Amino acid sequence: MPMQGRASNMLAGIAASLRRCFARNPDARRAEAEAAVAILEARKAASRLRDAIDILPEGIVFLDADGRYILWNQQYANIYKRSSDLFQPGAKLADTLRIGVERGDYPEALGREEEWMKERLDKLFNPDGRHEQTLTDGRTILIEERRTSDGGIIGLRVDITEMKQREASFRLLFDSNPVPMFVYGLDDLRILSVNDAAVKHYGYDRDQVLRMSLLDIHHPDESFELGHLGGEPSEDHAGRTWKHRKADGTTIDVAIFLSHLTYEGQRATLIAAIDITERKAAESRVAYMAHHDALTALPNRILLRLRMEGMISDLRRNGRGFAVFCVDLDNFKWVNDTLGHPLGDLLLQTIAARLRAELREQDTIARLGGDEFAILQADVGKPEEASQLLARLLAIIGEPYDLEGHLVTIGASIGVSLAPNDGEDPDRLLKNADMALYRAKAEGKGGFRFFESEMDARVQARRRLEMDLRAAIKDEVFEVHYQPLVSLASGEVRSLEALIRWPHPDQGMIPPSEFIPVAEETGLIAQIGLFVLRRACADAALWPEDVKVAVNLSPMQFKSGNLLQAVRDALKDAGLSPTRLELEITETLLLDKSELVTATLHALRALGVHISMDDFGTGYSSLSYLRSFPFDKIKIDRSFVHDIGANTDSQAIVRAIVSLGSSLGIKITAEGVETESDLAYLKAEGCTEGQGYLFSKAQPQKAILALLAKQRGKKAAA
Ligand code: C2E
Ligand code: MG
Ligand code: MG
Numbered sequence: 001m002p003m004q005g006r007a008s009n010m011l012a013g014i015a016a017s018l019r020r021c022f023a024r025n026p027d028a029r030r031a032e033a034e035a036a037v038a039i040l041e042a043r044k045a046a047s048r049l050r051d052a053i054d055i056l057p058e059g060i061v062f063l064d065a066d067g068r069y070i071l072w073n074q075q076y077a078n079i080y081k082r083s084s085d086l087f088q089p090g091a092k093l094a095d096t097l098r099i100g101v102e103r104g105d106y107p108e109a110l111g112r113e114e115e116w117m118k119e120r121l122d123k124l125f126n127p128d129g130r131h132e133q134t135l136t137d138g139r140t141i142l143i144e145e146r147r148t149s150d151g152g153i154i155g156l157r158v159d160i161t162e163m164k165q166r167e168a169s170f171r172l173l174f175d176s177n178p179v180p181m182f183v184y185g186l187d188d189l190r191i192l193s194v195n196d197a198a199v200k201h202y203g204y205d206r207d208q209v210l211r212m213s214l215l216d217i218h219h220p221d222e223s224f225e226l227g228h229l230g231g232e233p234s235e236d237h238a239g240r241t242w243k244h245r246k247a248d249g250t251t252i253d254v255a256i257f258l259s260h261l262t263y264e265g266q267r268a269t270l271i272a273a274i275d276i277t278e279r280k281a282a283e284s285r286v287a288y289m290a291h292h293d294a295l296t297a298l299p300n301r302i303l304l305r306l307r308m309e310g311m312i313s314d315l316r317r318n319g320r321g322f323a324v325f326c327v328d329l330d331n332f333k334w335v336n337d338t339l340g341h342p343l344g345d346l347l348l349q350t351i352a353a354r355l356r357a358e359l360r361e362q363d364t365i366a367r368l369g370g371d372e373f374a375i376l377q378a379d380v381g382k383p384e385e386a387s388q389l390l391a392r393l394l395a396i397i398g399e400p401y402d403l404e405g406h407l408v409t410i411g412a413s414i415g416v417s418l419a420p421n422d423g424e425d426p427d428r429l430l431k432n433a434d435m436a437l438y439r440a441k442a443e444g445k446g447g448f449r450f451f452e453s454e455m456d457a458r459v460q461a462r463r464r465l466e467m468d469l470r471a472a473i474k475d476e477v478f479e480v481h482y483q484p485l486v487s488l489a490s491g492e493v494r495s496l497e498a499l500i501r502w503p504h505p506d507q508g509m510i511p512p513s514e515f516i517p518v519a520e521e522t523g524l525i526a527q528i529g530l531f532v533l534r535r536a537c538a539d540a541a542l543w544p545e546d547v548k549v550a551v552n553l554s555p556m557q558f559k560s561g562n563l564l565q566a567v568r569d570a571l572k573d574a575g576l577s578p579t580r581l582e583l584e585i586t587e588t589l590l591l592d593k594s595e596l597v598t599a600t601l602h603a604l605r606a607l608g609v610h611i612s613m614d615d616f617g618t619g620y621s622s623l624s625y626l627r628s629f630p631f632d633k634i635k636i637d638r639s640f641v642h643d644i645g646a647n648t649d650s651q652a653i654v655r656a657i658v659s660l661g662s663s664l665g666i667k668i669t670a671e672g673v674e675t676e677s678d679l680a681y682l683k684a685e686g687c688t689e690g691q692g693y694l695f696s697k698a699q700p701q702k703a704i705l706a707l708l709a710k711q712r713g714k715k716a717a718a
Contacts, residue, residue: 059157067093067124067153079141079157094121108134124153132160140164179272182214186260186267189214193263201275203247219243219251241280244273252277293367295345296352304366304374308426311376315420322419323386325375326433327355327393330411330445332371343403347410350403354396358389374430383450386416390448398446411446413437422451435459465518468504473527478502480535481698484707485550485669485691488683493711495548495582497691498536499698500528520556529557530566537574537581539701543708550582550612555589558597567604578608582633586614590625601629615671617653623660631666638672638692644681651685658686 050071053060059076063069068090077084082105086096094117101109101117109116123131127145134140142158174181180198184191194209202209202217221243244254254273261270291303299307311322329351336344348371355365355373364376375393380386397412415437423429432451440449449455472478482496502510519525533551540549557563571578583604589597605611612633613626617640626634636657640650654670661668670682673692682690696707 057158059155059159061093061155061157062148063093063124063153063155065151065153067121069093070152076157079139079159093124097121105136106133107136124155127153174270177272179274181270181272182209182217183261183263183268183270184214185263186269192266192268198273201246202244208247217244219245241276242273253280296349296367298352298356298373299364299366301366301368301374304364304368304376305426307364307366307376308429311378312419312424312426315424320378321380321421323375323377323380323389324417324419324429324433325373325377325386325390325393326368326415326430326437327373327375327397328413328437328441329371329397330413332410335408335410339403339406339408343406346403347401347408350401351397351410354399355393358392358396374433380418383418386418386450390414390416394446394448413440413445414448415440415451416448417451432456462518465515466522466524469515469519469522469524472502472504473524473531476531478528478531479700480532480539481700482536482539482549482704483691483698484696485689486695488679488688488690491695492715493547493708494689495550496540496543496704497550497584497698498532498539498552500532501698516554520554523556525554525556526560529554530570533566534570534573537570537576539704540580541574541576542701542705544712545580547708548580548582548610549576550584552584552614553589555586555597558589558594558600561596564600564603564607567609568607571607579610582610582612584612584614584635587616587618587625590628593628598629605630605632612669616657626660626664626666633667633669634661635669635671635691636687638670641670641672641678641682641692642674643678645677651681654682654687655685662686 050073053071053073054075056073056075059079060073061069061076062071069087069092070089072087077087080087080096080100082103083096083100086099097117097120100106101113104110106116123143124145127147130142130144132140133143139159139161142160144156144158146154148154174183174193174195177195178197180201181195182191182198183193190213191209194206199206199209204212219242241253241255244252246252253276255276257272257274259270261268263270291300291306292298293300308324314320315322332344332347335347348367352365352367352373355375359365359375360378362378364378366374368374375389377386377389393414394412398409401408401410415433415435417423417429417432417436419429422432432455435455436449436451439455440447443449479501480498481501482498484493485495485497486492487494500512500516502512502515504510516525519528536549536551540547543549553563567581567583570576571581585601601611610632611629612635613631614635615637616634618637634657636654640653642650644650644654658668660666667689668687669689669691670678670687671691673679673682673690673694675694678692679690679694699707
């Protein structure tokens with residue numbers, strides 16, 4: 001045990017002299033006994049002290065005023081293993097040190113042994129705080145010495161090797177980390193340390209940074225509270241982003257990771273600052289793209305809805321309404337087709353700019369796609385305010401455009417809905433504005449309409465009609481009636497037009513003018529048209545050889561591409577000669593100038609089928625269409641026939657068509673012949689064939705068979 005300190009020797013000496021004194025004085029025997037007890041107690045106390053200091057983790061040494069060892073613990077001996085055999089009570093620490101220095105136990109003393117000894121002893125006798133000591137085996141010992149009240153010295157030793165190693169690896173991790181890092185004081189935000197990456201990335205020099213506070217690298221515009229920088233680390237510190245300023249004045253976005261530590265005895269925070277400026281820029285580009293139209297840079301449908309939601313919550317708060325405009329350009333397709341897509345794009349961009357310029361900051365204009373725009377007019381109290389904007393919009397859209405030298409004018413149709421009257425959610429308002437737009441377009445180009453609730457009712461009715469139509473197809477409830485086309489000279493039936501009839505369980509007969517357009521829009525016309533074609537061919541097969549059948553074709557039926565085959569099959573299945581079939585088409589079919597349409601028409605004609613131009617005179621530029629295909633028959637629209645006797649314009653038109661027909665070798669039929677007077681005028685103008693209530697309405701096959709039988713009887717009799 002190194003515990004035989006000088007103290008126990010001292011106690012033994014005192015005991016011996018007491019004993020001598022007691023021997024001389026018998027009265028002192030009692031006192032001797034008491035002293036023996038006291039000595040025993042003192043021995044016990046000393047041993048307890050030894051036990052106590054032995055269990056401490058630090059090394060402890062007690063020296064007297066001359067620096068001689070009195071007492072030390074096991075841990076002290078362990079720390080200075082190489083010298084522990086020299087520790088003797090009464091021996092001087094200075095001597096142990098000198099031996100150690102000569103032996104090279106203290107690397108810091110190498111080459112300056114005397115000086116080192118002097119410094120060390122100075123620290124020992126005039127202790128002032130702590131200092132570190134390095135040993136040859138690489139260990140670091142923290143030394144703290146203090147004077148005791150009796151002039152001696154008490155020394156503490158802590159082996160801090162591991163902590164030093166941890167500190168060194170932290171430094172390495174910090175200094176050579178590719179991520180810029182700073183350590184700043186928690187109390188004053190002064191930057192205490194900075195790594196190479198930060199110096200390089202921020203562009204300040206190291207000395208400069210070490211004179212700065214964290215606030216100096218923060219972007220001044222960015223508001224933040226000191227609480228974010230100081231205080232304890234919390235969840236929201238992780239991954240937050242700050243704006244920092246570099247030495248050259250540029251601003252960067254940085255993702256910040258914070259952790260708190262003690263730095264050189266000070267409460268401090270370490271931040272790692274990852275530059276995410278590029279990523280943020282890319283993210284905001286993506287966000288911009290998700291909310292804007294690429295061609296015009298206007299907000300898209302998504303952003304429009306967000307803005308609408310904003311306006312709706314404003315409306316709820318302050319009661320201020322707004323208007324929704326749906327704008328659709330008229331004939332934009334024509335510009336695109338004739339001038340090409342680049343000029344079409346330019347036109348859209350120019351229109352977008354004009355519309356934007358016409359609006360206020362608080363209004364929104366969005367491109368919904370194609371040639372469709374939507375506008376939100378903020379703060380609309382009365383419909384008149386929307387009317388005024390509407391008029392301005394139509395006017396500026398209508399002004400001519402100079403598209404790289406091509407002068408173009410274009411119109412638009414606009415539908416308007418008003419919040420809160422026409423709805424209080426984006427879907428409803430847009431739907432209603434769209435419905436109004438639909439009405440505006442139906443009424444002609446360049447028009448506008450405000451939403452009315454009866455429009456909604458009409459749309460509902462239309463939706464019901466569509467559902468009923470599907471059911472009618474499924475249940476095969478359609479009928480085909482036939483209306484005679486009569487020779488005006490002889491009154492003889494030359495052919496019969498197949499007209500579809502829809503007996504509806506609740507609504508009686510629904511006229512084709514009501515459901516054919518719906519069937520065309522929904523594509524159901526393909527099935528319906530095929531049904532009429534096949535039924536008409538089958539029925540006509542039972543008629544006399546010299547009576548033809550006329551079937552109406554909708555433009556939609558040409559789109560599928562298999563019309564030719566369908567006609568062939570219908571004729572073959574019915575056993576009807578192609579020369580007995582007439583197909584009626586209208587001008588709208590020829591509007592598109594489609595290759596497919598002309599090719600199909602020629603192929604049908606090559607089969608022997610006749611092609612008639614129906615409702616002639618109601619379209620756009622009828623004469624040019626007459627040239628585009630060799631028609632067999634022109635049917636003059638009944639609007640020119642009605643009351644022809646009283647209308648000299650109609651007479652002139654009919655006369656012109658008749659003479660056109662005879663010079664082109666095309667047969668002319670007048671539709672809608674209702675009176676004897678009509679008949680007389682038509683005959684006088686040289687018309688040879690007619691159709692109308694004067695002769696017969698459309699009738700079912702049974703009635704037609706009877707009619708034809710009667711006619712045959714008459715003919716036979718004649
Ligand atoms: P459309 O092809 O011009 O047929 C002639 C229409 O005029 C028929 O009307 C007929 O009933 C009506 N009409 C005949 N004579 C007179 C008259 O003297 N005075 C008046 N005011 N009207 C007369 P409907 O049957 O109502 O058919 C209307 C339109 O529906 C047809 O006009 C045709 O475009 C279309 N349509 C009818 N059936 C079919 C079909 O099977 N397929 C296709 N795609 N369209 C059809
Ligand atoms: Mg017709
Ligand atoms: Mg017609």
